[in-house]
Structure formats: C-alpha cells, structure tokens
Amino acid sequence: MDLALFERKSEFEWRIKPFGRMHVPGVIFASETLMREMDAKVYEQVTNVAMLPGIVNASWAMPDAHWGYGFPIGGVAAFDADAGGVVSAGGVGFDISCGVRTLLTGLRIEDIDKVKVRLADALYHAIPAGMGSTGAIRLDDAEMDRMLRGGARWAVKRGFGTEADLERIEEGGCMHGADPLQVSDQAKKRQRDEMGTLGSGNHYLEIQQVTDVYAPQIAAAFGVKAGDIVISIHCGSRGLGHQIGTEFLKRMVMAAPGYGIELPDRELACAPIESPLGKEYLGAMRAAINCALANRQILTHLTRQVFSAVLPQARLSLLYDVSHNTCKVEEHKVDGRIKKLHVHRKGATRAFGPGHPDLPRELRDAGQPVLIGGSMGTSSYILAGTEQGMQLAFGSACHGAGRAMSRHQALHNWNGKNVVNELAGCGILIRSPSMRGVAEEAPGAYKDVREVVDAADHAGLARKVARVVPLICIKG
C-alpha cells in the first residue's frame, strides 16, 4: 500500500483524513511492514465504510486487515441510531459470529505424547468436518426456534455442557434480541443437519501446547502456563448464518435507495438501525449469533466425550469464547459522554479492557481473553483486552493471520499430502477429509501471525499474554 496516502499518528497508527463523502477519518493500526504488504483494497474499503450514515469516531482496520466484502476483513465501525446510523449485513459478513473458543484441559505436554495418534483419530472420527458432513442432532421447527433464542444456554439445557461454560462466553452464551421469526425457512433448512459441525475452509479444531507466556499475571488469571495443553475450536453459524447474510445483503442493496442511502459499494448494503428492515436484520443476525454459540457448545461436548475416553484425567473448562463477525450494541465514551452504539466487527475480535462489567468476575481484573488463530502449522496467540484499546477502537483487536495468497495460488504451490507429511515431521498431526482443502490452507498461504499480534500489542489494542503451537489439527 502507498504510505503517502496516510498521516502517521504514531508508530502503529495510520490515519486517512476525511475527503469526499467520508464522515469520519479512516484509521489503520499496523506496523510499517504490515502496511507496505497490505492490499490497496483495504484503503478503499476503509474509506468507503467512513461514508456510511451515522458512523462514529472513525472507520478502523486492525493489523490483520485484508480485502473483504464491503468492509475490509479486520474492519471495525460503530454507528449511532440517534444520528441516522445504519446496520450493515455486509459489515457483519456471511459467517455470522464465526469465532474461536479455547478450552483448558489440566493436561501437560507429557500427558499427550503417548496417545497423540489415538487422540487425533478419535477427534477426527467424532467431529463432523468438511462439506456434506452432518451432525448427530436434528432439530424440529420448535426446537430450532428455541436454539435460535437460547444459543449456548439452549445447548447446556440440552446436556451439552455446564452452567460454568456459559459465564465464559460473550453475552453469557445467549444473545438477547434474537428473533427466529426473521430467520427464513431456507436458512433453517440449511441448518437442520448442521448442528455440531465444524464446516470447512479456515475452520478447525486444534489441540495446542502453550510454549511462551509473556504476561505471567494475566496468564495466571486465565489459568494458562507454559507446557499446558489447550484446545481451540474455530467455526461459526454454519449454513444458517450464511443464508441470512445472503438474503439480507440482497434486501438491503435493493432497499438502500429508498432510505436515501447511496452505497459506495454494493457489499456495504445497509439499512437504518431504526428502520423495519434494520430491525429485522438485527433479530435474524442475533439468532445466527446464538446458532454459532450453540454450535461451538455442541462441538465442545463432542470434544469432551473424546477426551473422557482417551484421556479421562482431563478436565475441559472454557477459557473464553469470542465472536469475530458481529454487530453488537455496546456503551462507549464519545466526546466524554457514554453513548449506546451498534459496533460492527468484521473479522475483528471484541477486546474489552480490565474492569468491564460484561466480563466474568474471575477475568475482570485481567481484561477479556482475545483468542487469535494462526494457520494450521503455526502459532496461535492469547491476548487480553486493555483500557487503551477501549479508547483506540471501542475495545477491538485483530482476529487472525489473514491470507498472504489466494487459494488458487496455494493450490499451485502445494500438494495436500506433502503438507500433511511435512507437518507430521514437525510433530503436528493433520486430519482432514480433503487434501485439496489442506493445500489451500497450507501454512505458507497465510501471513505471519506473530507480526499481526505484535502490532496489536504495540498499538495498545490488546496485550500479548501467551503463545500456543498446534499438536493436532482437525481441518474441515
């Protein structure tokens, strides 16, 4: 990207002065290296978002920003309903509430070594992954609606976990304001066989080892120390969320002129928060958040069943569950006054700082755990929200490594079987139904997540707490 387009506010903050129809500045948080490598489309998309009605403070992009749909992946923007603010289906994306949850196990690396292959095979057998895989649970119409209203809370009631799990999920595991009536029959039909499935693409379940601890006090509050085994699950709202995204994108594109909204890009399809369409979308989108939370909860249950058979001494408890693609109503300080805002995070993680009332009591002093996934052969990171991050971008941080090249290019460069063999040589067991999928997700196809995490840490968005590396990866 051409750095001359930006005013450098600090080492990690790059500002685009408002021009044309922009209501607010654009701000990208990144190192100079990341900025130089960043797709020029990010600049265009950050400025486009700044043109949407009712946007507050700035159109932000996180250090892992790349070319997305309307919003950049890694884009954050908040809207004020009182100022004609909008809610955007494009700003949330197709995989509504796609996110990561990390489980503590109470196990150490030496506990895993002897059973690693058996554990990998048992997990691969138990976790439905990839296209065409189905879950063991079928929901009838009434139960589907209960799931869409209740989220992980519904799943726990059905026996997929414990009350203690819920405290460690954003919104206590149940997104309020979900309206199953706004979810189409098609979306529900797409979901019928997909509860408790991982999906495909960049979704995974990983057994990981904690290798480094950077902030011992916070790590202790998180219950994480070097040598520990943890489990991370990355997936979202499956077919239901995808269908809701698809349907509302079209409806909002068609309705925008009627609302007097001139869209700089069709993917920025949006409607005023207070409009009937805006409200319908919020009801459906919140139901999709619940679907994602329920889905990750069921996958947690399946994982626990495998561990109780293979490593019965393990105790799987939630560290935390974060969502990446959401629009949430939050209170933030704007010009010294507390305001209720609709905060869109597209490929960005909520990262509330210490003391935030929405955090569970045991984590409140440490700040919210921010779980950052790498590619399948490389590190992932655990960060914590900061007070500074609350001021910088309404409590938001990066979400992952971001692709360095297209799937097309990755297929050209790698062969799935070789990738699996090479990683096995490094002690990382990959299990996947598709070798082409593995090639498309080869570690080399992603950016170095360390650079992204360091930039988030240096910018003050979130604080680096620990690094984990994969031992087993179940890939959709």
Next chain:
Amino acid sequence: MTSAARWEHFPHQADIGVRGLGATLAEAFEQAALALTAVITDLAIVEPKEMIQLTCMAPNTELLLVDWLNSLNFEMITRNMLFSRFEVHLEENRLTAQAWGEALEIARHRPAVEVKGATYTALKVAQQSDGGWFAQCVVDV
C-alpha cells in the same frame, strides 16, 4: 477472453472468483455454475444423473447471477448433491434452469470446501466487443 463457452477461476485474497464465458448470456451463466462446482470438486467426477429445476428473480442481471449461484448452492447443501450440467433460460430478470448432478459422496468427491455464498465483490455481467458474454463474481468459502 473469447466467446467460446468456458469457465475459469480468478484469484481473490481470501476466497475465489468464478467466471463463465459464452456466446449468450445464458451460456455465460451456465459456465459460471460449472466454475462454482469446480471450487468444490473436480467437475469430471460429478455424474449428471439426476435433474432438478430452479427459478430465481432479481432486479438486474448482475444480482440475478448472484441469486442463481446462491440458489444452486442452497440446492447443493440441502439436497447434499453436486451438479455438473446446466441449462439456463433467461427472460427479462427471471431465470429458470435445469441442473443435473448426483448425490455427494465424500470419499469419492473429496469436497475441498463448502461455499458460504456468492458475493457482490468483483461482480460483473457484460457483453464483450466480440459479442460474447461473461458473468463473474467472488464466492465466499
């Protein structure tokens, strides 16, 4: 690009683009559908054994392309099928189509990814100087 019927993929940083080319608009739409299946698996191993029919409508041809690909994707997922042959008929902004395919067999088709949805990114439907048509967009996987 020429007007001979064919399809291709084009790169997008996180996802993948599908492009259909043909002598007519309908042919370009058929080819774009082939490109969609090819995102998931090798077209040559999908037998056109069973036929389904579908219809979609949109206010213009570009939105209609996205609707067409999304309708097909919906049928693939909810019927658990893959499709390898298409016949598209276009009238104004209404599309009716027949798609031939077979049940997805994971062990044989080895699907690389499932498609979340067709998007409005790099969305373009246009006639070229030689009279042929192309229809393209990025699909989110």
